[in-house]
Amino acid sequence: MRAIFAVFAAFSGVGIIAYALLWMFVPQSALAEPETDKDRKEWQQAVGLAALGIGVAVFTGLLGGAWSGWITGPIAVALIGAAVVWREADEAQRRRWRDGAFSQGKTGIVRTVAGGALVVAGVAAFLVVNDSVQNLSTVVLSVLATLIGVAVLTVPLWMRLVRDLDSERRARIRTEERAEIAAHLHDSVLQTLALIQKQSESPREVKRLARSQERELRSWLYGREVGELPHSISVAIAQACAEVEDDFAIAVSQVVVGDCELEDGMFALVQASKEAMVNAAKHAGVAEVSVYAEVEPEKVTVFVRDRGKGFDPDAVPEDRHGLAGSIRGRMTRHGGEVRLRTAPGEGTEVQLEMPRKTEART
Amino acid sequence: MSVRVFLVDDHALFRAGVKAELDTITEEIEVVGEAGSVGEAVAGIAHHRPDVVLLDVHMPDGGGAEVLRQIRTKIPEVTFLALSVSDAAEDVINVIRAGARGYVTKTISSQELVRAVVRVSEGDAVFSPRLAGFVLDAFADRPGAAPISDPELDLLTPRERDVLRLLARGYAYKEIASELFISVKTVETHVSSVLRKTQLSNRYELSRWATDRRLV
Numbered sequence: 001m002r003a004i005f006a007v008f009a010a011f012s013g014v015g016i017i018a019y020a021l022l023w024m025f026v027p028q029s030a031l032a033e034p035e036t037d038k039d040r041k042e043w044q045q046a047v048g049l050a051a052l053g054i055g056v057a058v059f060t061g062l063l064g065g066a067w068s069g070w071i072t073g074p075i076a077v078a079l080i081g082a083a084v085v086w087r088e089a090d091e092a093q094r095r096r097w098r099d100g101a102f103s104q105g106k107t108g109i110v111r112t113v114a115g116g117a118l119v120v121a122g123v124a125a126f127l128v129v130n131d132s133v134q135n136l137s138t139v140v141l142s143v144l145a146t147l148i149g150v151a152v153l154t155v156p157l158w159m160r161l162v163r164d165l166d167s168e169r170r171a172r173i174r175t176e177e178r179a180e181i182a183a184h185l186h187d188s189v190l191q192t193l194a195l196i197q198k199q200s201e202s203p204r205e206v207k208r209l210a211r212s213q214e215r216e217l218r219s220w221l222y223g224r225e226v227g228e229l230p231h232s233i234s235v236a237i238a239q240a241c242a243e244v245e246d247d248f249a250i251a252v253s254q255v256v257v258g259d260c261e262l263e264d265g266m267f268a269l270v271q272a273s274k275e276a277m278v279n280a281a282k283h284a285g286v287a288e289v290s291v292y293a294e295v296e297p298e299k300v301t302v303f304v305r306d307r308g309k310g311f312d313p314d315a316v317p318e319d320r321h322g323l324a325g326s327i328r329g330r331m332t333r334h335g336g337e338v339r340l341r342t343a344p345g346e347g348t349e350v351q352l353e354m355p356r357k358t359e360a361r362t
Numbered sequence: 363m364s365v366r367v368f369l370v371d372d373h374a375l376f377r378a379g380v381k382a383e384l385d386t387i388t389e390e391i392e393v394v395g396e397a398g399s400v401g402e403a404v405a406g407i408a409h410h411r412p413d414v415v416l417l418d419v420h421m422p423d424g425g426g427a428e429v430l431r432q433i434r435t436k437i438p439e440v441t442f443l444a445l446s447v448s449d450a451a452e453d454v455i456n457v458i459r460a461g462a463r464g465y466v467t468k469t470i471s472s473q474e475l476v477r478a479v480v481r482v483s484e485g486d487a488v489f490s491p492r493l494a495g496f497v498l499d500a501f502a503d504r505p506g507a508a509p510i511s512d513p514e515l516d517l518l519t520p521r522e523r524d525v526l527r528l529l530a531r532g533y534a535y536k537e538i539a540s541e542l543f544i545s546v547k548t549v550e551t552h553v554s555s556v557l558r559k560t561q562l563s564n565r566y567e568l569s570r571w572a573t574d575r576r577l578v
Contacts, residue, residue: 218449221450251469253491253532255491255492255495255530255531256495257495257498257499257502257530258499290491290531290532292491292527292532294498294527294530305531305532349531
């Protein structure tokens with residue numbers, strides 16, 4: 001590109017002005033001009049182009065005196081023609097993005113042809129004039145001038161086309177993504193951070209807030225829907241863990257292998273698991289509870305484990321029904337089983353097993 | 363002799379925190395260098411020749427997997443332990459398949475991190491409960507699963523499954539050993555063997571599983 005302008009610059013500095021002209025056009029592609037302003041803008045551009053052409057002719061005419069008046073006149077004509085074609089290409093490109101197809105109107109074709117004709121006329125006049133003034137070989141000059149004319153007309157056009165299309169599409173995608181991320185972070189993370197600052201005297205509350213925000217952000221980043229009714233056991237278990245985390249300000253680390261539909265028995269299993277987590281949170285005196293669930297073809301097993309105090313199962317008072325009622329009762333009613341492993345100082349692990357219904361197998 | 367550790371993480375604050383914790387709680391580990399980008403990491407690791415690299419998964423310019431790719435061919439004796447906030451299946455499986463000897467999340471306690479670093483420096487594998495769950499899931503035999511082309515690599519033995527299940531339940535190696543009536547050394551052997559299969563198995567399921575899986 002620059003080489004072309006350098007060649008042009010040899011002729012009375014026209015290249016510099018042509019460069020300026022191109023520079024003037026480039027930033028426009030980034031602006032999304034409203035449809036209604038189009039006509040006005042076109043007129044402004046046309047007037048600007050004509051003024052520029054005349055300006056170039058006058059300016060170089062003054063500089064070079066009588067000698068270059070014959071040269072700059074044709075060049076200015078060619079320049080205006082080129083500018084019209086470039087401009088039209090720019091418009092056609094915009095139309096194509098808007099309409100999604102390469103539809104160039106009648107006026108567009110007329111303008112392109114007229115611009116091309118201007119260029120040809122300018123170049124021809126230039127050659128005729130120079131042939132009589134200078135003693136250079138006509139063949140060399142005409143080949144060179146034609147090449148330059150074609151290059152100036154097409155090369156910038158294609159480069160612009162490719163670059164504009166690409167950068168505009170990228171910018172649009174970026175803007176949309178940014179807006180979505182900003183909206184989400186504002187509603188979630190910023191709100192939580194504000195809450196944390198207010199609650200900074202209560203470590204328990206801060207921890208709870210941070211943990212629940214972490215969970216929410218994770219599910220957003222890694223694509224799991226939250227807040228909807230669970231249809232699968234993995235989602236149901238994740239929700240139960242989340243509720244326990246929120247209610248008791250502890251961390252529940254959960255691992256689920258496989259997945260299945262959430263029918264009656266599985267719902268009971270999830271409820272019993274949650275009860276086991278609640279027990280661990282209340283009595284074990286630990287900051288973390290591990291939950292592991294595995295879905296197999298014939299059964300689903302859940303392990304709820306803590307490394308806390310543990311207890312002596314035989315010494316549990318009669319009136320404490322958490323384990324007996326909420327866990328064991330629920331499980332046995334649906335044909336499940338409960339196993340308990342604990343001893344004072346050894347932590348506690350509740351193992352829950354629920355058979356899968358034959359027709360529900362996947 | 364202490365284990366020489368190199369930290370790679372694009373968050374300077376996190377690096378400083380890990381370094382301070384490791385420096386204060388143990389003599390076993392010496393942090394010899396750190397890096398905040400893939401380029402810095404590759405140059406720093408080549409220069410310092412650490413025993414273990416603590417590697418962040420998410421970084422600009424390709425992340426931890428890119429560091430692994432560039433270093434593993436040049437300096438195969440350096441071992442990598444991935445340390446990340448991400449629990450996404452795809453990240454976990456990718457970094458393991460790129461050659462990391464283990465994967466732990468950033469919420470891990472300092473003591474556990476020290477144990478994990480020492481363990482990988484001795485050539486063993488470190489599986490967080492999450493990773494154990496992912497691997498179990500990826501190797502599960504479900505209806506319509508891809509055919510097994512290489513049983514040596516494409517299937518887990520029943521014993522390996524037992525070990526993985528206990529890891530997923532949050533058991534430490536010692537607890538697994540006493541639960542299964544085997545030695546800790548045997549547990550380590552099983553875990554290393556599972557790691558090898560996870561890295562080398564060409565089972566279509568494994569790579570597809572990680573990308574398909576929406577659950578975290």
